[in-house]
Amino acid sequence: MVSHFNEDVGQASLPTVTNEEVGLSHPRTILIGQTSQRTMNNVSEHTPLLRQSPTIPYIHETTDENGYNEVQPVEASPFSRIFCEELGVLTRYSLPVFATQLFEYSFIIASVVSIGHLSTLALAAATLGSMTASVTGYTVVQGLASALDTLLPPAWTSDTPHMVGLWTQRMVLVTSIALVPILVIWFNVEPILLLLKQDPEVARLASIYLKCASWGLPAYAFNCISRRYFQSQGFFSVPTRIIVVVAPLNAFLNWLFVYPLGLSFPGAPIATALSFNLVSFASIAYAYFFVPRTTWCPIGSSIWRGWGVLLRLGIAGVGQTASEWWSWELIGCNLGPGPLAAQSVLLLSASCTYQAPFALSVATSVRIGNLLGQGNSRRASLVANTSLFMAVATAGVCSTLFLAFRNKWGYLFNDDPDVVRLVSSILPIAALFQVFDGTNAIAGGIFRARGMQMTGALLNLSAYCILGIPLGLLLTFHFGYNLSGLWFGLTAGLVYGSGVGVWLGVLRADWESEVEKARGRVGAK
Structure with a gap:
């Protein structure tokens, strides 16, 4: 097997064998032909398999008597029915990832x-x-x-x-x-x-x-x-x-x-x-x-x-991971013990709430990828919009939590009254950006499903390094906003990244074209 690097999407594409090529009709099972016994000491890309592969595990959905998913075309089902179906699917995909990340x-x-x-x-x-x-x-x-x-x-x-x-x-x-x-x-x-x-x-x-x-x-x-x-x-x-x-x-x-x-x-x-x-x-x-x-x-x-x-x-x-992680970690490290302690509380809190939209972004990426591979472009489009709705709803819960307990939240981490007061003053900003943090995560998942990882990386770099960090530093050290200035600046970058990400990833997406691109990447017919 020869690996090729795709310069356009920034990922390796590996040749695959389709079901038709191995004589199968079921889209979820690939059987490996039996071969004679041989040594495995030098297994490589060119080594044939020795035994049959089991059925690929997946999250079960409604199937017909032949084992195929009963996914009706968008035109044949009411929007509300499909919306509820995808809510269930995305939830089942998200929960294990969310639990793992959170724990x-x-x-x-x-x-x-x-x-x-x-x-x-x-x-x-x-x-x-x-x-x-x-x-x-x-x-x-x-x-x-x-x-x-x-x-x-x-x-x-x-x-x-x-x-x-x-x-x-x-x-x-x-x-x-x-x-x-x-x-x-x-x-x-x-x-x-x-x-x-x-x-x-x-x-x-x-x-x-x-x-x-x-x-x-x-x-x-x-x-x-x-x-x-x-x-x-x-x-x-x-x-x-x-x-x-x-x-x-x-x-x-x-x-x-x-x-x-x-x-x-x-x-x-x-x-x-x-x-x-x-x-x-x-x-x-x-x-x-x-x-x-x-x-x-x-x-x-x-x-x-x-x-x-x-x-x-x-x-x-x-590069893609660091552009976001470093933005939140580095700029708060030169503020002194008190603000640094408050920054710790705020970062930990925001990181905990981020696990929900991150898990949803993973589920969205998998679900859209599966649908594109099946050729179901319209349902893929609906999944993208459904996931955005779920992200906003989840962010609303987190924002309400921050605002309701803002005066006591800091005591979960520290007993210093000054630290608690500083945390309380910035929590409304953290509550505001929950919505944009969630939709930005979903946009990233959609970018991964569409093979647009480089777009996501460049968007993060521009949102944080060009807008968020410079604005935050300016507000903090020039205009005297202190720690809140950092959060205002990074929130502005997040608003920009979220808006452009949704525009590029969802609103401008040609899902029919994405089906062809997805099949081309995996070598499907």
């Missing part, structure tokens, strides 16, 4: 909450350490792993599902090498923070935080990869089951290490690192004992091939 983010929340009640200085240091970890480590790992979003799903549905395992092995190796410079930075971060004019004590504690957290970074990277390995095969609930078990244990370990065991500040990142490793071990065990081994193959010399595709997709993914 994983609870690892960071538990760490910051445990440290936050030690002192404002400790909370500021934990925030700075977490920001540095995100900017220099987590965004890089997430961006690199996003290459698998392009490679694994088509590999699983092709006649070479063992390539799922092979691409996963390659990504593990690529990511392991990429972790080396990241860990060098984490273990030598204190002089860098001092050079950036950070408070010496905050810089010292942040350095301790990163050194302790470094023991969990390889596991975090592996978890990003294994999650895509499971989800590409349709096992969306597997990461959720694992993290639902580990998340309460992580919260307990944070409390245990910080207070009863007396480890104080270092106890929280140590507990979180241990929890990431527990998730990795559980994922390996689950894959070994409970997941069919259709995608498994021994490690051989072919693991060193295909790196060009991984690096091109991964680096582009890093």
